[in-house]
Amino acid sequence: MRVATLGGDGIGPEVVREAVAVLERVASIYGLPLELHALPWGADHYLATGVTVPADGFAMLAREFDAVLTGALGDPRIPDNRHARDILLGMRAELDLYVNYRPIRLLDARLCPLRGRGPADVDFVVFRENTEGLYVNAGGRLRPGTEDEVAIQEEINTWKGVHRIVRHAFEFARARGRRRVVMSDKSNALTHGHALWQRVFREVAADYPDIEARHLYVDALAYFLVTDPAQFDVVVTNNLFGDIVTDVGAALQGGLGMAASGNLHPGRTSMFEPVHGSAPPLAGTNAANPIGAVLSAALLLESLGATEAAAAVERAVATVVAAGQVTRDIGGTLGTREAGAAIVDALSEL
Ligand code: NAD
Ligand code: IPM
Ligand code: MN
Numbered sequence: 475m476r477v478a479t480l481g482g483d484g485i486g487p488e489v490v491r492e493a494v495a496v497l498e499r500v501a502s503i504y505g506l507p508l509e510l511h512a513l514p515w516g517a518d519h520y521l522a523t524g525v526t527v528p529a530d531g532f533a534m535l536a537r538e539f540d541a542v543l544t545g546a547l548g549d550p551r552i553p554d555n556r557h558a559r560d561i562l563l564g565m566r567a568e569l570d571l572y573v574n575y576r577p578i579r580l581l582d583a584r585l586c587p588l589r590g591r592g593p594a595d596v597d598f599v600v601f602r603e604n605t606e607g608l609y610v611n612a613g614g615r616l617r618p619g620t621e622d623e624v625a626i627q628e629e630i631n632t633w634k635g636v637h638r639i640v641r642h643a644f645e646f647a648r649a650r651g652r653r654r655v656v657m658s659d660k661s662n663a664l665t666h667g668h669a670l671w672q673r674v675f676r677e678v679a680a681d682y683p684d685i686e687a688r689h690l691y692v693d694a695l696a697y698f699l700v701t702d703p704a705q706f707d708v709v710v711t712n713n714l715f716g717d718i719v720t721d722v723g724a725a726l727q728g729g730l731g732m733a734a735s736g737n738l739h740p741g742r743t744s745m746f747e748p749v750h751g752s753a754p755p756l757a758g759t760n761a762a763n764p765i766g767a768v769l770s771a772a773l774l775l776e777s778l779g780a781t782e783a784a785a786a787v788e789r790a791v792a793t794v795v796a797a798g799q800v801t802r803d804i805g806g807t808l809g810t811r812e813a814g815a816a817i818v819d820a821l822s823e824l
Contacts, residue, residue, distance in 0.1 A: 475501075475508045475778055478539045482516040482561070484752025485762035485810075486545020492764035492814025493543060493771040496787055499818045500775070504783045511539070515561050517549030526560035532568035536743045541774045544747040545767065550754055559611075565745050566604050571737035572635065573642050574602035574716060575773070576749060578703075578723035578733070581795045585728030585804055588700070596726045598706035599646065602716020603639040604737055606630045609713045631667040631712070636674045642740075643710035644682045652707035654686045655679070658695040658715060671712070695719060699726070724749050724766075731763025731803045734770040736777060746774040760809035763801040765791055768817055790820035 479494055481487030494510060501508035520526050528534075535542060542565065547558035565571065580586050580596035588595075613626040640657065647655050657675040661668035672689070679687035690698065692715045698705060699722050711719065724733035733749035748766030756762050768791060776784035799816035800806035808816065 475506055475780070476539045477508065477510050477774065478513050478535060478542045479510055480513045480515055480542060480544045480561075482545040482547040482752065483518075483549045483558075484546060484754050484757040485750075486516070486547065486752055488545075488757070488760070488762050488810050489748060489764040489767035490543060490545040492810060492817070493767040495814055495818055496768050496790070496821065497543075497771050497775075499821050500783045500787055503786070503821065504780065506775075506780055506783060515557075516547060517552055517557055520557040521551065526557040527564055532564065535565070536569060539743055540778055541743060542745040543767075543771055543774055544745055546748065546750060546752040548752040548754075562747075563609060566609075566737055569737075569743055569745065570605060570739050571745055572603065572605045572638055573736070573738040573740070574600075574604035574713075575736040575738055576600045576602060576716070576720040576723060576733065577773075578720070578726055580727050581732075581792050582728075585732070585795070587725055588703070591703070595704040598703070598723075599652075599708050600716055600720050600723060601639055601643045601646070601708065601710045602720065603635060603710075603712050604716075605713075606632060606635045607713030629664070629667050629712075629714075631670050633670065633674065636671055637678065640671075640674050640678045640710055643708050644678055644685060644687075647685050647708045648682060652685075654688065654705070654707040655682075656688050656690050656695070656706060656709045658690045658692045658709060658711040658719075660692050660715075662691060668712075675710075692719070696722065699723070720749055728804045729763070731766055731801065732769075733766050734773055736770070736773040738777065744774075744777055746770040746777075760811060761802060762810045763803050764810050764814045764817070765795075765800070765804075768814070786821060786824055787817075789824055790817050793820040793824070 481490040547562045577599050580593045583592035608629045610630040612628040616624040659668040659671045724730045730750035737745040772784045772787040794816045801813045
């Protein structure tokens with residue numbers, strides 16, 4: 475079980491340090507053959523060396539590691555964030571991590587910003603297409619910097635790309651006993667690319683008569699996520715919409731500090747990261763919530779088949795949340811290190 479860790483920028487290294495401590499503890503409890511290896515990729519490394527990702531970097535990850543745990547990338551000293559694009563979007567594209575798996579699970583009613591909603595109302599999964607759409611970054615600028623500037627940003631949707639993520643969403647629903655899959659697009663306005671999503675969704679849904687398949691335009695999805703999240707089991711959508719709605723999902727769980735994700739290519743080296751960014755104002759203040767990173771480590775364990783260890787980490791997180799042994803963003807008084815230590819202690823006691 476070889477895992478590369480990549481703290482990255484801002485609060486990334488702080489939350490990854492706690493997630494690593496949790497991984498080490500759970501590996502010793504369950505006797506997992508875990509080997510961790512830290513990579514220096516990030517803003518400091520780029521500013522010092524001019525290198526974002528070494529020439530063989532992605533091939534090395536695929537060859538030498540079973541999974542990658544990432545903190546966050548983004549640094550104000552690099553205004554165009556080119557290193558973040560190279561490293562983060564690079565891993566998604568070069569390792570072909572086409573499934574962005576973002577579970578949205580509320581652990582305690584106190585954390586939900588919606589009045590009167592509890593854990594039973596917020597428990598669904600978003601599958602975000604992770605390799606194409608607007609993130610392909612196709613396009614260009616004509617006459618940049620003038621009043622005649624024209625900027626073109628093309629959205630790429632391929633049958634293979636849409637098909638594999640929609641298929642994954644239905645397979646997940648069936649395997650986990652989830653009964654409803656919602657596909658969300660903007661096909662009333664984007665009549666080329668999103669017509670393809672409509673076609674593929676209808677075709678794939680026909681293979682799953684046991685699962686209710688429903689379509690929502692993304693504006694309506696945004697509305698229902700806030701007014702009635704209990705109706706959702708599995709949501710599948712494109713790259714940009716998935717980015718946006720999973721920050722709404724993070725809010726439903728108590729904030730960005732709570733949200734976990736996996737960037738997956740089933741059967742290959744996959745990458746796990748909290749949904750949040752590098753939060754520059756919090757960096758170095760021991761204030762960041764480590765739970766998003768710790769729950770991402772649980773998703774990593776689960777993907778490598780260590781299901782009992784993954785469940786133990788989730789139980790330990792639920793324990794500290796119930797006890798209020800958490801950071802300030804979710805109503806506690808602890809720092810990042812102390813909140814991480816509380817999870818490690820809870821693991822040892824389980
Ligand atoms: P952000 O997620 O870093 O922060 C948004 C808000 O959430 C801030 O108020 C922050 O304080 C709070 N927050 C985030 N994580 C938290 C945590 N663990 N605990 C407590 N509070 C937390 O988003 P942003 O400010 O838009 O972006 C900052 C930088 O991070 C940018 O460079 C952006 O591109 C990058 N970014 C990277 C990733 C990634 O690496 N996966 C994701 C999102 C943003
Ligand atoms: C995320 C982030 C990234 C994205 C950024 C940093 C490029 O917001 O992982 O949600 O848009 O995918
Ligand atoms: Mn995002």
